[in-house]
Amino acid sequence: MTDHYDMPDARGHFGPYGGIFVAETLMPAITELNQAYQRYLQDPEFIAELDADLRDYVGRPSPLYHAQRWSQALGGAQIYLKREDLNHTGAHKVNNTVGQALLAKRMGKTRIIAETGAGQHGVATATVAARLGLECVVYMGAVDVARQALNVYRMKLLGATVVAVESGSKTLKDALNEALRDWVTHIDDTFYIIGTVAGPHPYPAMVRDFQAVIGREAKQQCLAQTGRLPDALVACVGGGSNAIGLFYPFIDDESVKFYGVEAAGDGIATGRHSAPLSAGRPGVLHGNRTYLMADDDGEIIETHSISAGLDYPGVGPEHAWLKDIGRADYVSITDDEALQGFHALTRMEGIIPALESSHALAYAAKLAPTLGKDRIIVVNLSGRGDKDMHTIMQREGIRL
Amino acid sequence: MSRLDHTFAQLKTSGRKALIPFITAGDPEPGFTVPMLHDMVKAGADIIELGVPFSDPMADGPVIQRASERALAHRVGLRKTLAMATEFRKTNQTTPLVLMGYLNPIEIMGYEDFANAAQRADIDGVLTVDLPPEESAECVALLRARGIDQIFLLAPNTSAERVRKMDEVGSGYLYYVSLKGVTGAGHLDTRDVAEKLALIRQNTALPVGVGFGVKDAETAETLAGFADGVVIGSALISKIEAHLDDPGRARSEIITLLASIRHAIDR
Secondary structure (H helix, E strand, O other): OOOOOOOOOOOOEEEEEEEEEEHHHHHHHHHHHHHHHHHHHOOOHHHHHHHHHHOOOOOOOOOOOOOOOHHHHHOOOOOEEEHHOOOOHHHHHHHHEEEEEEHHOOOOOOEHHHHHHHHHHHHHHHHHHHHHHOOOEEEEEEHHHHHHHHHHHHHHHOOOOOOOOOOOOOOOOHHHHHHHHHHHHHOOOOOEEEOOOOOOOOOHHHHHHHOOHHHHHHHHHHHHHHHHOOOOOEOOOOOOHHHHHHHHHHHOOOOOOEEEEEEEEEEHHOOEOOOHHHOEEEEEEEEEEEEEOOOOOEOOOOOOOOOHHHOOOOHHHHHHHHHHHEEEEEEEEEEHHHHHHHHHHHHHHOOOOOOHHHHHHHHHHHHHHHOOOOOOEEEEEEEEOOOHHHHHHHOOOOOO | OOOOOHHHHHHHHHHOOEEEEEOOOOOOEEEEEEEOOHHHHHHOOOEEEEEOOOOOOOOOHHHHHHHHHHHHOOOOOOOHHHHHHHHHHHHHOOOOEEEEEHHHHHHHOOHHHHHHHHHHHOEEEEEOOOOHHHHOOOHHHHHHHHEEEEEEOOOOOOHHHHHHHHHHOOOOOEEOOOOOOOOOOOOOOOHHHHHHHHHHHOOOOOOOEEOOOOOOHHHHHHHOOOOOOOEOHHHHHHHHHHHHOHHHHHHHHHHHHHHHHHHHHHO
């Protein structure tokens, strides 16, 4: 590690990862977006507008909450929760959509498209589009449409058109494919709000920069509440935007360990999982080079996770790089373990977490007892669990 | 001189334009492909683009997406596509064969292993939809060292500067995507294509093929007026899709359509 982390390079590379791997028609739009991103993230007026939106519309800063009862029960490190679930729309996704929507407005785009898995990013996009009066189309795999019906309805209420994608595995990756097809067809007037730190450069860096507000706040709050930095950060990783948002502002603080938690689904050994960093290999998908779940022919393998938001065969390229250089550890949590984490937090702290975030909680519950009581773990509670009620009831055979 | 250079040079001498059909390897089933390649040559194909099935064909419209899905259902991927190319070459040593697909299968095989395998299969060109020139140096060098051309796509919104970049990095020919959209999409405006091609030619001496949205002989004939080659894909694959229960009929309809296009572009 150098003293100061400075990634990506000018062409969007994180070591061998990242870059721009897209069809030629997208190149001018990506260049235009990159110029706008470089310009406005230095622009005090833009930053002031973004900060005001994050404060007055999103409700930031989100609290850093000491989960005392749960920490005590686990008998080890003190667990602090970064409460992204308390944001407007119920997850961290809105930090990014507010930012990208402001960019879209500055760039004169009149139409917004997005892909979504669990529907949180779709809802967060439909929300900002409604607020700015922009047309909004959200692509969502048909499987996800079925398992996240509540979010589909929210998006429709907000005025978005939700397109159920029937191709491939009918999940998040196919929604991304379809959004890219839309973008290439409506390249002149359309802004594509990607929901995670994947896609071609500048998306991985840009989404990180919009989400880094999570880590900046957490750092200040931890210092204010405890007088020191945390020992470990824990966040779930699908594409990896909430994780990178928490990690990034701590990246030069070498005493702070990073744990990214992937979805092990039925278990890594079963092959039915969504854990490319734990059990995948480098390849190219959706505009960047990163770890992927692919077979020997380079075909993308179908993924599985109880959590729609983690059900993705790739991961943001910066996570691939942080893994290779050893700055972050990537671990995994099964569906069953995530459910245990879900119930534990609900019963111990009165907070119902999203299934995605439950993966991070479940790992924190494993990590905490291995550390002393004076240690501090910050877990990114990236979203609230209301959207998952149906999934959990079904899984646990509950009828009301 | 590469087989592609030779083909374009010959066409130029005889004042003809290249007919470049595209089909997806393994669609609708693996046994269909190699005989179809030979039949397309007989029907007048000068160059063939052979699609490598991919699970996530981001730049393709529904017709070619479904072709990929049918081929993948038979587990046809990059390796089997290369085997089909090898089989084709046993009885055809003259028609250039271009692999068209996405980067990930090549990444997973490894660039060098892929270049070697493509050389063994006697492939003439590789067109990778999601590999822009900026990221292509390593792949291009390995292919070029083995006499294989890397073919790049140009789009309606590609700047003159980028055309010059493709001219520098690419070889064989350039493939002009005639519309902003996915393969097999709606309306191709031949006047727009003519204007754009004039600009492209100021920046490259490479032959330019035009494709995406070529549906009939009439469009092909107009395009042949200013392009060096006409690529036709989705329209052929639609024939396969229309007769999934009768591949023989799909084959004869593809031959008929190609022959009519051959006739039209030679007018």
